[in-house]
Amino acid sequence: MDFFNQGWQAVACSEDLPLRHVYQAQLLGQELALWRDDSGAVNAWENRCPHRGLRLSLGVNTGDQLKCQYHGWKYETGSGRCLFVPAHRNATPSTACVRQYPCVEIDGLVFVKLDKSDEAQTSNDYQPPTRLPSTNLRSTPAAMAADVAVRTIMQARQSLAPVIAAQPDSVEIQANGLILDLGGTETPDKLRLFVQPESATTSVVHARLYTATQTSFARKVAFIHVMEELLSLAEQCTGLSQNAKIIATDTGHSSAQPQPTESDSRKPFTCTVVAREIETPDITSFWLKPDDDRALIIDPGMHASVVTPAGFIRQYSVVNAPDEDRALVIGVKNEPDSRGGSRSMHLDAAIGTKLQVTLPANQFRLNSDGRTALLIAGGVGVTPLLSMALHLQQAGRPYKFHYLARSTEHLAFAERLRNGDISYVPHLGLSVDDTRQTLYHLLQDTDPATHDIYVCGPQPMIDLVISLANEAGFPVEQINFEYFGLATNSSKPSVTSGVYQVIIKSTGKRFSVEAGKPLLQACLENGVNIDYSCEQGVCGACITKVDDGELVHSDVYLSSKEKESGKLIMPCVSGCTSKTLTLDI
Amino acid sequence: MHKENSFLLNDWHPIAAVAETVVGKQYSTRVLGKEIRYTLTNDHLIARTENSDLPLLLTKITYGLLWVSLSENPRDVPDIPEFKEHDRRVISAGAIRIATSGLRVVENFLDMAHFPFVHTDILGAEPLTEVTAYDVEIHEEVDEVHAVNCRFTQPKGSAAASEPVDMQYVYRIARPFIAILYKTCVVDPNRLDVLGLFIQPVDEESCIAHTIMCYLDDVNTDKQLRDFQQRIFGQDLMILLNQVPKGLPLDPKYETPVRADALSSAYRRWIKARNVTFGTAR
Numbered sequence: 090m091d092f093f094n095q096g097w098q099a100v101a102c103s104e105d106l107p108l109r110h111v112y113q114a115q116l117l118g119q120e121l122a123l124w125r126d127d128s129g130a131v132n133a134w135e136n137r138c139p140h141r142g143l144r145l146s147l148g149v150n151t152g153d154q155l156k157c158q159y160h161g162w163k164y165e166t167g168s169g170r171c172l173f174v175p176a177h178r179n180a181t182p183s184t185a186c187v188r189q190y191p192c193v194e195i196d197g198l199v200f201v202k203l204d205k206s207d208e209a210q211t212s213n214d215y216q217p218p219t220r221l222p223s224t225n226l227r228s229t230p231a232a233m234a235a236d237v238a239v240r241t242i243m244q245a246r247q248s249l250a251p252v253i254a255a256q257p258d259s260v261e262i263q264a265n266g267l268i269l270d271l272g273g274t275e276t277p278d279k280l281r282l283f284v285q286p287e288s289a290t291t292s293v294v295h296a297r298l299y300t301a302t303q304t305s306f307a308r309k310v311a312f313i314h315v316m317e318e319l320l321s322l323a324e325q326c327t328g329l330s331q332n333a334k335i336i337a338t339d340t341g342h343s344s345a346q347p348q349p350t351e352s353d354s355r356k357p358f359t360c361t362v363v364a365r366e367i368e369t370p371d372i373t374s375f376w377l378k379p380d381d382d383r384a385l386i387i388d389p390g391m392h393a394s395v396v397t398p399a400g401f402i403r404q405y406s407v408v409n410a411p412d413e414d415r416a417l418v419i420g421v422k423n424e425p426d427s428r429g430g431s432r433s434m435h436l437d438a439a440i441g442t443k444l445q446v447t448l449p450a451n452q453f454r455l456n457s458d459g460r461t462a463l464l465i466a467g468g469v470g471v472t473p474l475l476s477m478a479l480h481l482q483q484a485g486r487p488y489k490f491h492y493l494a495r496s497t498e499h500l501a502f503a504e505r506l507r508n509g510d511i512s513y514v515p516h517l518g519l520s521v522d523d524t525r526q527t528l529y530h531l532l533q534d535t536d537p538a539t540h541d542i543y544v545c546g547p548q549p550m551i552d553l554v555i556s557l558a559n560e561a562g563f564p565v566e567q568i569n570f571e572y573f574g575l576a577t578n579s580s581k582p583s584v585t586s587g588v589y590q591v592i593i594k595s596t597g598k599r600f601s602v603e604a605g606k607p608l609l610q611a612c613l614e615n616g617v618n619i620d621y622s623c624e625q626g627v628c629g630a631c632i633t634k635v636d637d638g639e640l641v642h643s644d645v646y647l648s649s650k651e652k653e654s655g656k657l658i659m660p661c662v663s664g665c666t667s668k669t670l671t672l673d674i
Numbered sequence: 675m676h677k678e679n680s681f682l683l684n685d686w687h688p689i690a691a692v693a694e695t696v697v698g699k700q701y702s703t704r705v706l707g708k709e710i711r712y713t714l715t716n717d718h719l720i721a722r723t724e725n726s727d728l729p730l731l732l733t734k735i736t737y738g739l740l741w742v743s744l745s746e747n748p749r750d751v752p753d754i755p756e757f758k759e760h761d762r763r764v765i766s767a768g769a770i771r772i773a774t775s776g777l778r779v780v781e782n783f784l785d786m787a788h789f790p791f792v793h794t795d796i797l798g799a800e801p802l803t804e805v806t807a808y809d810v811e812i813h814e815e816v817d818e819v820h821a822v823n824c825r826f827t828q829p830k831g832s833a834a835a836s837e838p839v840d841m842q843y844v845y846r847i848a849r850p851f852i853a854i855l856y857k858t859c860v861v862d863p864n865r866l867d868v869l870g871l872f873i874q875p876v877d878e879e880s881c882i883a884h885t886i887m888c889y890l891d892d893v894n895t896d897k898q899l900r901d902f903q904q905r906i907f908g909q910d911l912m913i914l915l916n917q918v919p920k921g922l923p924l925d926p927k928y929e930t931p932v933r934a935d936a937l938s939s940a941y942r943r944w945i946k947a948r949n950v951t952f953g954t955a956r
Binding site: 137142144158174555565622625630646 | 781786787788790791792799800801803804805807810811812912913916917918919923926927929930931932933934935936939940943
């Protein structure tokens with residue numbers, strides 16, 4: 090099968106996708122948001138944010154992500170995964186994923202196919218009609234079905250003679266589906282036309298001219314005139330000029346089909362505590378080595394989501410250097426008023442302890458815009474910034490590092506800072522007023538044109554840095570921050586603390602759910618199929634009837650009455666405290 | 675179990691603001707896909723469907739709006755006691771026609787997470803984008819869904835605000851097409867301003883939004899208050915016209931919510947349980 094019989098359709102010219110633009114196209118009634126990331130790769134996405142349905146063509150292309158205009162959600166180039174939900178900065182981002190279509194860019198045109206069934210068929214068998222240099226001519230929209238456009242052009246081929254410097258009666262045309270190749274007996278020039286079927290009643294004709302001579306302005310204009318006249322005449326004859334209804338949703342897939350799922354990197358894996366070290370009187374670091382010996386991909390600023398021995402899910406920044414890919418290093422502060430997560434780590438995570446770990450998408454990332462990173466750390470907030478500093482140091486990129494702590498004794502990771510050759514300015518034991526003064530001068534003396542700010546620490550310090558940075562003229566997008574120790578109940582809640590048995594009423598099947606594992610996941614792993622979607626206790630897809638069990642509800646879907654009844658559970662986030670849980674399914 | 679869409683049919687629907695209707699003039703409009711002709715006299719609203727053989731429609735004038743019902747026995751309009759408080763000003767922010775389902779418009783009205791992105795520097799500003807946990811309550815006695823303990827830091831939360839305010843909100847979903855917002859009153863911290871969104875469901879994918887303010891404000895003119903509200907609505911319009919599909923999806927797996935969307939999830943669930951399909955994605 091050749092390239093075009095595999096279902097690839099031209100949807101845009103390469104020049105329609107300039108840097109940081111989002112282009113809207115349509116193929117067979119399916120609206121597409123096309124955008125090029127800063128590495129040059131093109132994404133062809135369903136033109137619909139999977140959160141609340143806004144057209145993504147209204148979004149902002151930030152170079153490696155597409156940001157939706159409605160709620161600022163960010164989606165990753167290549168995967169379509171949601172990386173960031175501004176409404177819950179410190180929570181695991183949504184499992185939402187934009188539907189993507191296979192997409193290739195060849196010979197100045199972008200091709201997409203809606204049918205993914207033979208994705209393995211690559212596009213390397215594309216053959217241009219000749220090896221002559223080529224250029225795009227202007228694309229022409231037409232209010233007619235693609236096959237009508239093909240017929241119209243076939244019949245009027247002679248009028249395109251001047252475009253390929255041929256005599257009208259020597260023009261030859263060959264159709265291969267929706268591709269038309271034109272040439273002439275006494276000319277080496279070729280013209281290839283790609284008819285894009287936008288909808289049942291509209292198409293766009295893309296054109297690529299192959300010629301050794303420089304394409305003159307006159308030839309380009311001649312082409313535009315011929316095409317417009319040809320197609321508008323045919324539009325009048327066929328009377329199909331009313332636009333078909335725009336359908337942006339994926340008509341080929343019913344909504345009952347599950348959304349694309351996140352990749353394996355976000356699946357939980359088991360680690361063993363292989364070392365722990367007291368960094369300061371209240372911070373201990375832990376080395377967590379994956380049991381499957383996998384090599385870790387360290388992205389500075391990233392978190393590890395850890396199920397503590399007592400069953401709480403807690404997120405800790407990793408402090409790894411880029412080459413430390415064998416074990417995660419995390420710093421845990423023993424908060425006196427902690428609800429138990431950090432206490433449990435300090436007390437129970439001994440060497441040899443097994444812990445479930447997930448690596449959520451990184452939401453506190455280093456920009457790659459070439460500006461100098463100004464890192465400002467407060468207390469245990471040093472952890473993500475330390476990893477950033479190690480990366481920048483190893484990459485030979487400039488950075489400035491300021492570290493605020495109570496005293497020398499409270500400077501965590503002193504050895505790591507020393508070994509990594511990290512230069513930093515400590516600010517010790519500052520009063521509230523002194524902190525303000527110090528940060529004020531620091532930010533006033535930093536040029537917003539050449540610096541990005543990264544700040545992590547207690548909330549009051551971050552709020553102060555944000556307001557002082559605004560004052561100093563830093564635009565919002567250059568102020569990157571992450572709260573530490575923010576009590577937010579919007580994050581994925583912890584599940585339950587102890588092991589319990591699940592009994593499926595209809596089949597009598599039994600299995601146990603280990604501490605910290607979501608009930609939904611346990612059910613799926615044991616072959617009990619439950620519908621699910623958001624995995625945050627909001628959408629309601631996984632609602633499950635309960636026969637017996639002491640439930641702990643962590644969702645926001647069930648009403649208080651339903652929660653009190655004890656007869657319904659949202660297994661994606663909720664669990665139970667009794668030894669057994671009988672599900673009425 | 676409700677019969678399909680009977681929940682909407684046995685109810686009242688707004689068709690115009692009293693202040694914007696000329697007495698004695700004949701108007702026509704649509705409600706739930708039906709053509710309606712109406713005239714406001716000095717003390718009555720007279721309305722009928724296109725078919726002049728049928729009896730006149732039941733009508734009502736309240737909350738600054740003209741209402742009709744397609745049923746002979748509708749339940750009463752929702753009770754909004756603040757409209758009886760004489761020191762409040764009742765001002766219509768106008769009727770805005772929107773080419774999308776009214777359910778999408780109500781859901782947008784119930785949403786705080788979009789403030790920093792759509793109403794930038796007015797109702798929100800980056801980086802203060804966090805939506806803290808709030809509580810959704812089901813009030814069975816009046817069949818309403820409320821969200822309480824909602825708060826959001828707003829650079830300019832109302833026409834009367836001169837500095838950023840930590841706005842407190844209560845949302846009240848009274849009907850599929852009626853939502854009421856109670857928010858911090860800048861003038862009197864002990865009371866709440868009331869903003870009613872009354873949607874006229876024209877067709878499944880088109881509606882008219884009637885917004886009525888019931889405010890305590892002795893600083894701004896009617897025009898200033900109306901301009902503020904219309905500016906906000908104009909910003910939402912860009913979103914509403916670009917949401918696909920136009921109907922509100924009730925399948926929980928079609929659009930993926932997060933915790934900030936707890937109220938929207940409850941709204942969709944409530945609509946589904948009442949067997950309302952008009953204006954939903956199917």
